[in-house]
Amino acid sequence: MRLSTVILPIYRWHDEGREVWRRAQELGFHAAYTYDHLSWRTFRDGPWFGAVPTLTAAAGATDRLRLGTLVTSPNFRHPVTLAKDLITLDDVSDGRITLGIGAGGSGFDATTLRGKDEEPWNPRERADHFDEFVPMLDQLLREPSVTWEGRFYVANEARNIPGCVQRPRLPFAVAATGPRGLKLAAQYGQAWVTTGDPKLFEAGTAEQSVAALRGQIARLGTACEQAGRDVSALDKILLTGFTPGNPLQSFDAFVDFAGTHFDLGFTEIVVHWPVQDSGFALDTKLFERIATEALAQFG
Template structure:
């Protein structure tokens, strides 16, 4: 039986478009990858002191440079986005790409770019406020993309007055949401609004956990998604299940037990097969970046990208 698993990549926006940026997106299409995503941050982790370009302009350029590859964010968050302005950018991206955009969306982290738009003495959002903002953000964005004319809304965190997004999305009823979530509240949001669900695993296991513990945690998350879908009256099989790799114990650059899955073709095929059996329909691998946690042999990466799914 043919596996339904699809393989995608994340291309971090750290390269000038004329110096390797364009080439990576075009190569992702040539390799037959399902999708190529980018992170929507102002800067991120160890890349803070180097180049980092905007997600929306990067995806716009990628849409013009490719013709088949799906494109998207992985993920956008309320940290520095507003639903009204984001909706306008998304319908534009969807139009330019001729319906190839997926919006990965999450509650956002607590890193330095989460507070860039705030006063230096402002208190960080509590976990509860972050979850509350995320729920309101997703619901309003969903409505803005489905109702292209005169959306008015007054919320606890976001407002809109006669917001217009004509002509609406190329993809109907709107472009797909891939909702990142691990806990019950986020999983309910994915079940209610998502066409896909995204996870990086249990972050508490990354440094000290084992691959077996990570696998069990992912199974628990999938069970939670099934429960949330049942409560929302949805069939869980309607949602794609996306695993963004690089943040589970088997990918840890120092504390991993043995080689990472990305270090050998057979190792990756085994990793992908086990997670496909668990229920994942899409696995996302970072495009190799030397001297980083995502360092990998680029020729091996290309072989994995073009051949691994066919081995399952």
């Protein structure tokens, strides 16, 4: 069982950023992730920094904490340039990077690199890009030279020397709930990520959410079986904040929530670093108590 955090890339490094990431390590979190977006929801009109430079700086400010994205997507990434950034990050951090990766969404920054009148990719288009993005990135991170000509992406002798510190490559945590994404998680993932069932967030119940997550894990198991993998070999990561109710309303509420989801088979629960005056507002003392004491409740 692991407990991790997401630190939004909103902090000026020399004002608060460095100390926030250092504090995450001091609190004993397994990993600290950040969103890989160009902007996001209610934070669109405030500071929002790049994920890769932020993680590079965090790697220099910490020495034990795992670092990563939750999540990177094809919405504005190309496998070749992303692979180069990831290999560099893995080197700077001495092998502490996990790539959270997903198909992306349709809102916020999904059309930033598209024409003014262009629509965001629909779900099928996102899945089509993801189907090519993941195996190409896998190859780029494993091999010193890659030539690839696909439907969406091209590489001509893309060089990636010396490769990742972590061998054969840094781990992928694949965010997926649909059949095509779960197939990719089963084939290429070292971990699987979910936020729950988005249809239940506003009007659903905790019981419905647990049932939906149980179903997702069952479908992941089927995908792993079809891929010839043991589903127990994949870490299962739940990013909180998008399921019904508020598991962070008290220490006991979080312990109950964590226990229920660990029993479902999740191996890592991720909580957002508190951001006051936002949807991620939380008393700092409660947050730090959860970070330092919650896992001890499970023996």
